[in-house]
Amino acid sequence: NDFINNSYDLELRSGTNNNGFRRPYFKNNEIYYKVPSSYPAIHQFAANHSQFLYFIFIRIDRLRAPLPNSAESAEGIISKQGMSYPLFKESVEITEQLMRKIRKRIPEHIPILLFSTQNIFPYHDELKRLSEKNDIRFTDQPSVALRSAERKGITTTAQDGAHWNNAGHQIVADVLKRYFLENF
Numbered sequence: 001n002d003f004i005n006n007s008y009d010l011e012l013r014s015g016t017n018n019n020g021f022r023r024p025y026f027k028n029n030e031i032y033y034k035v036p037s038s039y040p041a042i043h044q045f046a047a048n049h050s051q052f053l054y055f056i057f058i059r060i061d062r063l064r065a066p067l068p069n070s071a072e073s074a075e076g077i078i079s080k081q082g083m084s085y086p087l088f089k090e091s092v093e094i095t096e097q098l099m100r101k102i103r104k105r106i107p108e109h110i111p112i113l114l115f116s117t118q119n120i121f122p123y124h125d126e127l128k129r130l131s132e133k134n135d136i137r138f139t140d141q142p143s144v145a146l147r148s149a150e151r152k153g154i155t156t157t158a159q160d161g162a163h164w165n166n167a168g169h170q171i172v173a174d175v176l177k178r179y180f181l182e183n184f
Contacts, residue, residue, distance in 0.1 A: 008025045038061065043058075092126050099136060113137045113179075118146075
């Protein structure tokens with residue numbers, strides 16, 4: 001469900017969704033591994049031989065990365081162009097292939113649930129569309145509950161501003177528990 005992390009090219013251009021670690025990608029029905037870095041071979045060598053050098057390379061990559069949501073970042077381009085941006089369109093297609101594979105491997109009588117935690121265009125709309133197309137249940141109730149809590153002054157994220165803290169986890173767990181009890 002991480003459109004940017006499903007594309008090496010998008011992750012390389014990302015200001016916030018690139019952690020600099022070697023990760024799997026899926027393309028042409030194959031899984032391959034790559035470090036999302038301008039210098040992947042040097043980066044991988046450092047990861048294998050020196051934690052200090054690896055730390056330095058990650059910091060250099062982050063300094064060179066576009067500012068989050070800037071016009072040059074993957075996030076900034078996607079927010080303006082949506083599906084018109086070829087790299088995002090390709091990533092959505094990859095995500096759909098992965099969702100089809102998941103749906104195919106799980107027996108039809110077993111429901112699959114995908115939930116959104118941020119109602120951000122165009123990601124939310126594409127997740128919802130792909131879920132419906134692939135017989136995967138979709139809910140944005142966690143997103144609604146998190147935003148509601150934040151409006152009430154409850155901090156739901158950790159210091160990094162991206163991952164949930166204990167309160168965020170509890171809110172999402174409560175919402176999903178209620179969803180399961182009502183729908184399954």
